[in-house]
Amino acid sequence: MTQPMMAVPAGAPRPWARGLTVLAGLVAALAVAAMAGPRYGALLLIGFGLGIALEGLRFGFTGPWRRMILFRDPSGLVAQMVCIAIVALVAFPLLTANGAELTGAHAPIGFAMVGGAFVFGACMQIVLGCGSGTLVNAGSGNLVSAVALPFFAIGSFAGAYHLSWWTDLGTLPVAVLSGTSGLAVTLAGLAAVAVVAMILAAPGKRTVPGRLWLAALVIAGLAVLHIVVAGQPWGVVYGLGLWVAKGATTLGADLSGSAFWAAPGNVERLEQSLLTDVTSLTDLGLIAGAALAAWWRDGLSAPAKGLSIRGWAAIVMAGLLLGYSSRLAFGCNVGAFFSGVSTGSLHGWAWFAAAFAGSFVGIRLRPVLGLEDRR
Amino acid sequence: MTRLPVVIVLLLAVAGLVALDVVISVPLDPYGAPPLLALGSGEAASGAHCAALPGN
Numbered sequence: 445m446t447q448p449m450m451a452v453p454a455g456a457p458r459p460w461a462r463g464l465t466v467l468a469g470l471v472a473a474l475a476v477a478a479m480a481g482p483r484y485g486a487l488l489l490i491g492f493g494l495g496i497a498l499e500g501l502r503f504g505f506t507g508p509w510r511r512m513i514l515f516r517d518p519s520g521l522v523a524q525m526v527c528i529a530i531v532a533l534v535a536f537p538l539l540t541a542n543g544a545e546l547t548g549a550h551a552p553i554g555f556a557m558v559g560g561a562f563v564f565g566a567c568m569q570i571v572l573g574c575g576s577g578t579l580v581n582a583g584s585g586n587l588v589s590a591v592a593l594p595f596f597a598i599g600s601f602a603g604a605y606h607l608s609w610w611t612d613l614g615t616l617p618v619a620v621l622s623g624t625s626g627l628a629v630t631l632a633g634l635a636a637v638a639v640v641a642m643i644l645a646a647p648g649k650r651t652v653p654g655r656l657w658l659a660a661l662v663i664a665g666l667a668v669l670h671i672v673v674a675g676q677p678w679g680v681v682y683g684l685g686l687w688v689a690k691g692a693t694t695l696g697a698d699l700s701g702s703a704f705w706a707a708p709g710n711v712e713r714l715e716q717s718l719l720t721d722v723t724s725l726t727d728l729g730l731i732a733g734a735a736l737a738a739w740w741r742d743g744l745s746a747p748a749k750g751l752s753i754r755g756w757a758a759i760v761m762a763g764l765l766l767g768y769s770s771r772l773a774f775g776c777n778v779g780a781f782f783s784g785v786s787t788g789s790l791h792g793w794a795w796f797a798a799a800f801a802g803s804f805v806g807i808r809l810r811p812v813l814g815l816e817d818r819r
Numbered sequence: 820m821t822r823l824p825v826v827i828v829l830l831l832a833v834a835g836l837v838a839l840d841v842v843i844s845v846p847l848d849p850y851g852a853p854p855l856l857a858l859g860s861g862e863a864a865s866g867a868h869c870a871a872l873p874g875n
Contacts, residue, residue, distance in 0.1 A: 477849075478849060479847050479849060480847045480849055480852060481847075481848075481849045481851075481852020481853065482849075482852070482854070482855040483852060483853050483854065483855050483856070483857070484852065486855060538858070542858060544861075544863060545857055545858055545859070545860060545861065545862065545863065545864065546857060546858060546864060547863075547864045547868075549868060549869070549870040550870060551870040551871075551872065552872070582825075582829055583826065583829065584822065584826070585821070585822025585823065585825040585826040585829075586822070586825070587820075587822075587825050590825050590828075590829050593829075611872070671857075671858075672856055672857065672858045673855065673856055673857060673858075674857055674864065674866055675857025675858070675860075675862075675863070675864030675865075675866065676857075676864045676866050676868050677868070679868045679869040679870070680869065681869045682867050682868055682869045682871075686867070687836060690840060690843070690844075694839075694843050709865075709867060709871075710867065713867050715844065715845050716844055716845050717840055717841055717844035717845065717847055718836075718837060718840045718844070719837070719840070719841065719847060720847070720852070721866070721867065722866035722867065722868070723866075723867065723868065723869070728833060728837070731829065731830070731833060732830070732833075735826045735829075735830060738822065738826070739826070743823075744821060744822040744823040744826055745821050745822070745823070746821065746822050747820065747821060747822070748820045748821060748822045748824075748825050770869065771869070774869060774870045774871075774872075775868075775869035775870050776869065779868065779869030779870055780869065780870065783870070784870060789870065791870070
């Protein structure tokens with residue numbers, strides 16, 4: 445009896461349907477390019493590719509940190525360090541040589557920044573989704589992330605609204621590693637984290653699967669392409685807050701009381717279309733790309749799991765806090781950690797330390813909030 | 820319930836958001852848009868980012 449080479453799950457699309465959906469993605473990017481400009485079409489396509497890679501290759505941030513903390517499985521964390529290192533290897537010389545055209549994800553360390561990262565780390569473990577993870581999980585049909593997403597966006601808007609008040613509590617000057625020495629320090633830091641994770645690993649868990657190596661390469665390539673196309677690194681949460689801010693102004697809200705939303709650059713963004721906003725385009729692409737990858741895998745036939753009332757209340761609150769805290773922290777796992785570290789910003793390192801500490805708290809809170817059984 | 824209806828509702832919501840945005844925003848102008856690549860364009864990056872300070 446012959447066995448098929450690869451079992452195709454019931455409901456998964458046939459090859460011609462997969463081809464059609466890829467074509468639909470390309471047509472959407474071309475349509476945006478024709479309507480708004482070629483850069484914007486390219487950014488939608490980059491987001492689309494990131495969504496497919498993150499969902500299709502199961503590359504993430506929250507899950508790997510959880511597996512490291514609970515099971516001493518360092519594979520995902522090491523893959524993150526490799527991915528960031530690849531981006532840094534290209535981004536540092538690019539930024540140094542083209543400072544007039546390209547900019548990094550540079551922000552200051554401060555009390556609110558560190559506190560925001562800690563809260564974000566806790567909440568991303570409660571929701572089981574970070575900035576990119578919530579978008580990708582929602583796009584792949586995860587009901588919890590789909591419910592958390594609008595509250596994440598509302599929180600992002602509110603956090604940006606109050607950002608000046610928080611930064612006034614105490615903020616250091618922006619500190620950036622640059623040039624060859626800066627790159628060397630960054631790579632040494634990433635290697636140190638990977639080595640420590642490997643030392644702490646449980647026996648038999650020191651192998652990084654092939655799909656994670658591939659994911660690190662693909663995502664790093666797309667992140668570098670993002671810098672080349674947009675002139676700035678990949679980010680997530682600004683776009684989410686902008687969606688709510690645009691909705692609020694459409695409904696008649698006056699945002700002039702916020703130093704952030706009343707700043708000239710943000711007023712311009714509020715007037716212009718989301719189809720010309722860098723982070724909005726990649727966010728939209730992430731959702732669509734993840735949906736496509738999940739559909740390819742199993743036809744979206746997996747059950748959408750629900751929660752108790754207490755669990756849903758926790759998800760709503762954590763979603764709001766994810767958005768709010770990510771603004772105080774000058775980004776999420778993508779804008780602050782991934783893009784900050786890979787372009788030399790020390791706030792990316794502070795974000796990583798604080799968010800990882802917060803993840804310990806978030807993991808312990810999940811059973812208390814009724815989101816999983818007590819261990 | 821499977822994940823399919825969740826994705827359908829989400830994608831419809833996103834499509835609605837984009838459609839509404841196009842209606843209420845300044846009309847798109849592909850001819851005044853920046854070049855495809857920021858690198859080599861001679862122009863400073865002007866997009867908004869999560870790491871940007873208030874007022875920037």
